[in-house]
Amino acid sequence: MNNVDLSRRSLLRLVGAGAVATAVGGLTSACNLVGGSEKSSGDKVTIKVALTPDPSGASQFYRQQFDLFEKKNQGIKIEVIENPSLQQLNAVELMFQQGNPPDVFRAQDDGFDRMFERGWTASLDQYVTDEFTSRFPAGSLDPATSGLHRDGKLCTLPLVWGKWSSVRMLLVNNAVLKQHGIAAPPKTWEELEQSATKITQAGGGKVFGFAAMWNNGDPIKMFQPTAGAWSIAEVGVDLRTGKAAVTDPSLGGAVELLRRLHAGKVMMPGWETWTDTARIYTAFAKEQLAMYPASPFQVNEVRKLNAKIDMSVLPIPVPASGRAGYSGQRSNFSPLWSMSAQSKHPDQAWKVMDFLASKEFHLAYYEKFGTLTAVESAWQDQAAANPDQKAIMDVAAEALRRGPNPVLTSPGGKELWNAIRGKQDLLWADAAQQSILRNQPFAGPAAQLNAKLDAFIDEQAKALAGKGITASRNDLTFPAWNPLELYTPGQK
């Protein structure tokens, strides 16, 4: 019994000592917070940066870059929190909910708006200097078109070149085309179909003319804008009229093109089952595939896998009747880096943000990954001398035009646009995929979807009114927009 008593007493003492230590520690850290850590000499402020370690090699790259930053900013230590790309937004949201948010975080494209709407992103205007603005192309940080401003305030910074996220291209293996007696890459949908058919038929199951990653209808989103208003493929709505346009011939034509290619067994078998983009660019790099529609980063990946491949980077072919639209660029940049509105060290967090938008960082990123970044002056000369990268820039100049952006134009537009995108049952991609895979006409399902989508827009407008948000079809209507021309914001 005595032994037991002693143990209990010892235990109580230990618990007591622990409690005192914890209390002292807590008080000490509270003093640090109140007094500010910069006041204590030798103390470093830790800035938490939540990012995704992509592309491959990004983990080491960011650590090296942040080490360089830390050398120049002795009072700041950067703690990197890595999350897989698909989990990044959810992980950052959880960090905010748990009261332990990162100071700087990556929230890309629409993901940024999720963070902004919750009041988690800081306004950066107070930190922006003329020198900062001068890093970007003249006028590109205009609040109306930057894509980085919300409610007129700069709230996020970009990583990649503005056109990088929007431009799409046809990658062509010239050697394969020549082997099959095809003199020139296709410029029209019809030429593409003919060339692809010829190659697959002669390929003997080893080489195929064409393939595409489905990925929620990506190939349709690449072809349709050459035949009509890009917003139709984006959400099924024609932004010239504000009405559902799933029945538009431009969308139907693109679906039918893929339907014919699949039904004729022209496409590389199994294409519809691919879930990883690496599958398609690897097939292209291995010269199993003659042509496929791609996003710019894949050009670098192909070149890394096969440095000697005879590859052309070309605009997506247009219908034989001629171009009727361009791929849409909704803003000058896409959001990527944000600063937490809850950061306890906003000045230090801004220094990290400033570094992530510096010429030095953007040059390093370009040199490491071959990505064209937002600070064009960092890489312009080198890219002009690189045939692949020059081709990407040429395609962007030829096939991409700025279009209207309902998300930035009005709160109602943003709500309606996001509501449509969130309503999976009303997006055309599933119906189109079914049509292609089962070789069934798209027109019937498209008409049904069209009616449902129009009804949904009206329902949503009413529902939003109930929540005090003014929204109507007008928020989705830009009658002065011509898909063949550059759109200027304010044009209505």
Next chain:
Amino acid sequence: MLLLFVAFTLWPMVASWWYSFFDWDGVGPATDWVGFGNFAEVLQSGAFWHAFGNSFLFSLVAIFVEMPLALLVAILLNSQRLRGRNLYRLFLFLPVVTTTAVIGIVFAIMLDPAGGFVNGLLTSVGLVDAPITFLSESYALPTVMAVDVWKGFGITLIYWLAALQTVPDDLYEAAKIDGANGRQTLRHITLPVIAPIGVVILLLTFQKSMNPFDLVQAMTEGGPNHATDVVATYIYRYAFDPYLNAPRYGFACAAGVVFGAITLVMTALQGPLLRRQYLKGSR
């Protein structure tokens, strides 16, 4: 223990019931009450019932293919006369301890119609003229189910082996003295004795089979054209899909509640039948 149960089992369940009544994106307090709106949408969703049907098919295959097959193999591996039976058991159990995501990716590569090992073999021996797209809309579901059976086979086998160990040797010896052949011994000795444990194995297999999320996500992500969509991948799309700008946690919770309720009913319906079987077997 009670605290842990409340925190990690009861609370998440009750919370998901509560959230299913809201139009909620998963952040901040749920305030937009929609009543039974999410449930109505789930029950009217063709995609949900399609996914549910696929989940149910996974269960049918597990119960009517995996279980009997595993029992058959377990009886073979239980034979004292079989040499190297421990090695066979090890090989059959290996897929169970292999990471499902790895299995999914490796199978997707092996089954590739353009250069995959399986199609290469089939065409080289002349079994097929043209490569089979195993993960196409037509074949993806049976293919993923076959991989699921292969992956889970080892664990069901172990259950059955454990059950077979409970059959007293005396009974086999008595049957042998009475002149019973192998089939008669199986029918009148082995199966009746292991039947009560078989009931438990059935329930375990049924529960396991209702959630093939990791395998489906790794192999097909529910595609193509939702051909392999199961309820778990359906829910995942609405709750966590990064391409969805506004995640619908409330709707996803409602889908989970509906699925849970139906599974509960289906399990409960098996109760009287299984109880009868259990009592019959234990007599």
